[in-house]
Amino acid sequence: MTWRRAGREERPVALLWAAAATGALLLRPFWRVAAPFLPSCPMHVLTGLPCPTCGTTRAALALLDGRVLRALALNPLATAAGIALVVGGVAAPVWAALRGPLPVLPRPLPVSWRVGAVVALLLNWAWLVAHGV
Amino acid sequence: MTGQPPETPPPPAEPRPVLPWERPGAPFFESLVETAKRFLSRPVEAYESMPVTPQLARPIAWIVIFGWIGIIASQIWSILLRTTVMSLLPQREGMSGFVAPIAVSVVFMVLAPILVLIGLFVWSAIVHLFLLMLGGAGSGFTATVRVICYAHTTDVLQVVPFCGGLIAGVWGIVLSVLGLAVAHRTTRGKALLAVLLPLALCCVCVVAIVAIFGTAMFAALSRVR
Numbered sequence: 001m002t003w004r005r006a007g008r009e010e011r012p013v014a015l016l017w018a019a020a021a022t023g024a025l026l027l028r029p030f031w032r033v034a035a036p037f038l039p040s041c042p043m044h045v046l047t048g049l050p051c052p053t054c055g056t057t058r059a060a061l062a063l064l065d066g067r068v069l070r071a072l073a074l075n076p077l078a079t080a081a082g083i084a085l086v087v088g089g090v091a092a093p094v095w096a097a098l099r100g101p102l103p104v105l106p107r108p109l110p111v112s113w114r115v116g117a118v119v120a121l122l123l124n125w126a127w128l129v130a131h132g133v
Numbered sequence: 134m135t136g137q138p139p140e141t142p143p144p145p146a147e148p149r150p151v152l153p154w155e156r157p158g159a160p161f162f163e164s165l166v167e168t169a170k171r172f173l174s175r176p177v178e179a180y181e182s183m184p185v186t187p188q189l190a191r192p193i194a195w196i197v198i199f200g201w202i203g204i205i206a207s208q209i210w211s212i213l214l215r216t217t218v219m220s221l222l223p224q225r226e227g228m229s230g231f232v233a234p235i236a237v238s239v240v241f242m243v244l245a246p247i248l249v250l251i252g253l254f255v256w257s258a259i260v261h262l263f264l265l266m267l268g269g270a271g272s273g274f275t276a277t278v279r280v281i282c283y284a285h286t287t288d289v290l291q292v293v294p295f296c297g298g299l300i301a302g303v304w305g306i307v308l309s310v311l312g313l314a315v316a317h318r319t320t321r322g323k324a325l326l327a328v329l330l331p332l333a334l335c336c337v338c339v340v341a342i343v344a345i346f347g348t349a350m351f352a353a354l355s356r357v358r
Binding site: 008009010011012013016017019020023024026027030033034037051052053085105107108109113114117121 | 187188189190193237240241244247248250251253254255262265266268270274275278334335
């Protein structure tokens with residue numbers, strides 16, 4: 001893996017990331033009110049089995065309440081993404097301003113990385129099915 | 134010494150003029166309308182005119198404007214037609230709460246710009262991740278963000294009652310695919326998968342619909358210019 005220093009061109013993305021993370025946190029009361037009006041998962045309603053993204057809303061609400069373990073139990077991958085959104089939103093503008101090191105992703109991505117991503121999705125889905133989320 | 138004259142390379146193609154919306158000093162409403170007309174009628178040409186630069190201020194302003202219009206229109210129709218919608222929904226657990234109270238709709242309209250920004254970042258990140266996995270990311274993340282921003286030109290169609298949201302959604306997917314193919318210099322097939330696979334993951338039972346829809350869309354996209 002090669003690395004490069006963050007430049008001025010990273011700042012717009014860093015600011016967008018920060019805005020998204022800040023907005024997600026500030027709208028915490030709104031998510032609680034709006035969540036019940038989201039439609040139920042058709043797959044879960046019809047088959048009783050969760051789809052790969054079931055539990056994401058509940059995990060997000062648990063995460064906003066600071067209940068990380070509860071969120072992980074509901075959907076580990078969505079919780080990891082939520083944590084990355086918030087932590088990254090705080091760190092990205094600072095990192096860009098300080099010109100911190102950034103990884104240069106190989107193109108195309110190595111097969112092992114792609115297989116790993118698919119395996120992670122499948123394992124997450126298996127978790128949801130096994131725990132009756 | 135005789136011989137064939139050296140072949141002169143063809144002159145470089147004339148670069149397309151930049152989108153009116155991104156021209157410095159362009160009048161606000163004229164550039165807004167002209168750019169919207171281009172994306173709705175000649176999307177490939179419009180995306181070819183889109184600069185693939187790290188600057189995001191203008192594209193983000195674009196999606197906030199059109200996203201806000203779309204959310205306001207959809208929520209107004211939701212408020213005006215909520216009784217009709219409730220009577221059409223199947224009376225089943227999980228569906229009765231689908232139509233939000235008026236207060237929630239009003240709050241939704243007020244918070245629309247923030248919701249648009251959150252959705253833009255999250256959706257762009259997901260699409261770009263899938264594009265990377267498919268080997269179709271020829272440009273950086275800012276190119277994906279720009280494409281998604283301008284694909285939301287179709288949100289203005291939410292002013293059409295009942296079917297406006299569906300048309301806006303489907304047409305927005307089409308614009309996203311065309312834009313990703315242009316901006317990342319990749320195939321429309323990879324761009325289509327990058328957009329449809331995350332949607333399919335949201336509900337596996339939708340996979341069949343997505344597969345049929347994706348096949349039809351791929352065939353149609355091959356003919357779009």
